[in-house]
Amino acid sequence: MDTVLVTGGAGFIGSNIVDRLIKNGDKVIIIDNLSTGKKENINKKAIFYEKDIRDKSIEEVFDVERPKYVIHHAAQIDVQQSIENPVLDGDINILGTINILENCKKYDVKKIIYASSAGVYGEPEYLGIDEKHSVKPISNYGISKLTPEHYIRTYSQIYGLKYTILRYSNVYGIRQDPKGEGGVVSIFMDKMFNKENPIIFGDGSQTRDFIYVDDVVEANILALQKGDNQIFNIGTSVATSIKELFDIMNSIIGYNLKIDYSQWRKGDIIHSYFNISKAKNKLDWTPKYSLEKGINIVINYYK
Template identity: 65%
Template sequence: MNILVTGGAGFIGSNIVDLLIDNGYDVIVVDNMSTGKKENINKKARFYNVDITDNDLYKVFEDEKIDYVIHHAAQIDIQRSINDPVFDAKVNIIGTINLLECCRKFDVKKIVYASSAAVYGDPEYLGVDEKHRVNPISYYGISKHTPEHYIKVYNELYGLKYTILRYANVYGIRQDPKGEGGVISIFIDKMLSGKNPVIFGDGNQTRDFIYVKDVAKANLLALENGDNEIINISTNKATTINELVNIMNKIMNASLKPIYAEPRKGDIVHSYLDNKKAKDVLGWKPDYELEDGLKETVEYYRLKYANDEVAADKGKLRR
């Protein structure tokens, strides 16, 4: 079975690729390397440096005889979507349509699409379930929701099966604090350097932090389950940003106090997603508590930064 993972050199995509290969699947990675990293690409995957908006994507489908698609290539920065909505729409909407056309033309069996909690906007109730009204408050939320409609119509017109996974706030190993920048990776980057983390707002805003390995498992299960369903992937728990800093200080044996800044446009104040449907339909549940996932993530970055320093020192010696 040939599975194409778009964005497979990126943070979430590369973790999914690793899990698929560990489970015996043949995996093809498409990534334009704008935020993806060469070191993230599993050596057993077949890699194509292709943008999902390009016609070159059709050649990948023609050559590889793709059975399933897991779609994670995206523009994911809310602030960039506000500053450059045209680019945001080109990647997330037009890119997905181009991918769907490839699926239609080459008889792909199913697409698993990575959507976002951002489609819900400001919650009318907590935890937010899949029946909650969709009302995005950022262009990113709009550009992640719009492909859901296209995917549904491709199913109705051409029989392309799908599972749409709406993620809470994903964190974990390989998240780039200087690129795709989730709050946890940014905090770890600063705090490991002894710098105070910056919180936009008073720190009492809440998020639902889901570990990337739990997200990868949900994608694996969605290949064979949850046909034509929209499913939240979350912990069903709210954590304040202040609580997050306290847990990270504990893990790092530090006492760094946050610096508070003005709230940012497009940021939601309180959010956590109900995950009952994922348990019922996918047979999925998160394996990682927040502190466990954070410990693994902090250890990953500690080792990475240590290795980077050694490599930099060796480079100086060569010169």
């Protein structure tokens, strides 16, 4: 049994990771300030601390619980918010991560798993994007997710802290909040269940790489023991247009809704999908859920 600290463990992805760790028999500690995380997401078998990752008092958690591993998901993840309030975005994502790293160093944490993002790549120079692709973020959020990667590598070099960095494509699944951290799947679902037409910015031809949350959880679990000091893209390598996504969801829900089209948004990337061969080879990880299968699970859950 390992002791694992999950930051953001009351959030969408973090809470799903916590559930799996507890199912695996690990002792799990959660740090979450509940700004976007929800109390009802917290596994009753986990030890929960309502704290902000920027707070100096998180040292008490490390001192009392002595985690062997840290899975770091607490973050500001709203791209528009990062543009409107770059100071808050940098404070949480960069300084918050440094605070976590300082405690990892002081309390001899063996390894940190860091949730990064496709946003670090910026406008794709080629598809599928692999880990050798240049990193040129085009949003403050992309910058604030990339900067901690540099800190993590530096802490590893200086202090011997092992790490695995997982760069996620578009994650969707159970517990995703359409209001707070919502991706397009949860936003569409919210609209559709309320029998409102979803809005698509542009003509719907833009593509994304949609990955089901359970596949992301599996990557985190594998990274505890594999992929030391490496970066991995976690996606499906499948490009799906927003219009295709709508059609799949519409056919499953069966409400026969239409799309309301709106203007393209500034700074939106048109096409993006990952090359995941490195994660397959080095992490021994392969996504198991097709988009249809994942969407079916989510829709049936919320029905």
